[in-house]
Amino acid sequence: MNDKLKSMSMIDIVEHLLKENSEPISIHDIIKQIKEIKNVSDDDVDRLTQLYMDITQSAKFVYVGEDKWDLKERNLEMWDKDGYAFVTPEEEEEDVEEDLDFTEFDIEDIEEKEEEKDDDDDEDEEEEEDEEIKEEKAYIDVELPIKSTDEDDADDDLEIEFDNDYDEDDYNEIMDDYEDMYDED
Secondary structure (H helix, E strand, O other), X not given: OHHHHHHOOHHHHHHHHHHHOOOOEEHHHHHHHHHHHHOOOOOOHHHHHHHHHHHHHOOOEEEEEOOEEEEHHHOHHHOOOOHHXXXXXXXXXXXXXXXXXXXXXXXXXXXXXXXXXXXXXXXHHHHHHHHHHHHHXXXXXXXXXXXXXXXXXXXXXXXXXOOOOOOHHHHHHHHHHHHHHHHHO
């Protein structure tokens, strides 16, 4: 029988192994048995990868969870499920809130602490505002020499020359001629 298996293709050997075994087989065990039967070394990664791809894409086999594969004819209810159907979500631990003993709290103590905190905050804010105002006044009082960076300051006293030959009536006639040319098209 072993010679017969050696002459078969690897995918046919997988089918034969699953038929002999009545339960699903781990993909690692399948590949291990194929390596023994066909004398495939661990270094022949291409052939082993091709075998895995053939198993996963073949219509003869179905994934049944827990990294195991079986014949589809024995597991018709699983043929249309993808691998995600077998992933079980991890349970999230709920945060356990400690029960608070409200008798430990005294509302008056809390109110006093809040008032003290507010008073301290108000004093700090007033001091900060006073310091800011003093700094602003110091900046305003300092007189700095102002120099213009405008490059054309020297050109400010030049007069703009207009065309003395400009005649508005001539201009209007020319524009009317252009309008007439475009209207004819």
